[in-house]
Amino acid sequence: MAEKPVLGYWNIRGYTQATRFLLKYLKVDYEEKLYEFSPPPDYKKDWRENHQFSLGLDFPNLPYWIDEDVKMTESIPIFREVARKYGRGIFPNEEETLWKVEMVESLILDILRFFTYVLYRSDQLFELINEVQPEKFKVLENFFGNNPWVLGSQLSYLDFLLYEVLYQHTVLKSDIFQNFPRLQEHIKNFEAIPEISEYMKSSEFIASPVYTPVANYKI
Template sequence: MAASKPLLGYWKIRGLGHPIRFLLSYLEVEFDEKYYELTPELTYDNWYADKEKLGLDFPNLPYLFDGSTKITEARAILKHLCRTRKPELLGKTIEAQTKIDMVDNFVYDLWYIEFSEMLYGYTEEWHKKYKAIEVVRLDRLSKFMGDNDWMTGNDISYLDFFLYEVFYQFKKFDPHCFDNFQNLDRFLTRFENLETIKDYMNSPNYLHGPAINIIAKYKI
């Protein structure tokens, strides 16, 4: 385990940063943050000022400095935190790990490719096409989860920290999206009731929003 306090760098939004913030809080790891904001002219000047100076192999946001380790890519960061702090969050068996990886990729495509792209380039027509996709994907997730406490079973994994933020944003966009998927709705409440998560959400460090950057046409 790294002895120094980790530093998380990301936009001053929830986005891909919040699953990492949630996981750090759950693990009771104190961490610092470097927020980047878009300028009023909607340029990325303050990130580009740092981008090539940080010693990152693949410069991107979010990044994590954890001792001598420097990492980019949100899901790589989540997995690193599990490996170095609580490996069972990666899945306790090969079968569990396979299920976690499968759902991770399935949800990432829905959230970051289909959902986020729809918000950034929002049109009513695009919205309708997305909703037709979403209801099919949520139905598959709901059936897969069944009566489990967490998505892939009764043991929480790093996937659930990622899923919470995804589901939060879906519900923020459409408060009724889980009306026919009550187990997914209960998942949100169960996650929020975890003691360390509840403490983090009630702390002054908790970032309530926005969920995505201000350049998006539809803001949540």
């Protein structure tokens, strides 16, 4: 019998929570391998010395995903791989509309990358977030129109990514979306999906921390 796929990551939300939501929503039978941080200052010590180079990964890192012949790292490609393989309809693949899917994905990733960059590298987090992100929130807000989900009437893998990116911003500042009712609604709608709300109530759900101990802001 084939072994269960394994998702390896720190015991945090970080770069992997959207994939966890996806796996739970899709009811994939997988194993979650959670790595604990070593005591400071070398918090990656245990991972680096005892695990990182023994898994057969081309680019040894966390998160990783091992599923039969697939042994991969890089959080967004992992997220896409899970959506493609197990998603049955959640990963849109109509050639004519892929341009739109990829455009939305790229915008969400811009928001995410900027957020993590300032969280780790800057002590002017709030100033920079306020200066840069609202413009992107606004175009997304408009893009939703009257659609229930970001790509239209169907829930797609991008709703999972968008939810996690928006949620992480609310941890920083709970009213950050006060001028963006449609984005607030997205958070509520996503959390109301039965499989998601069930998972969020379970002991497996990692509510926090959002990022690693070396982030400038501990959230």
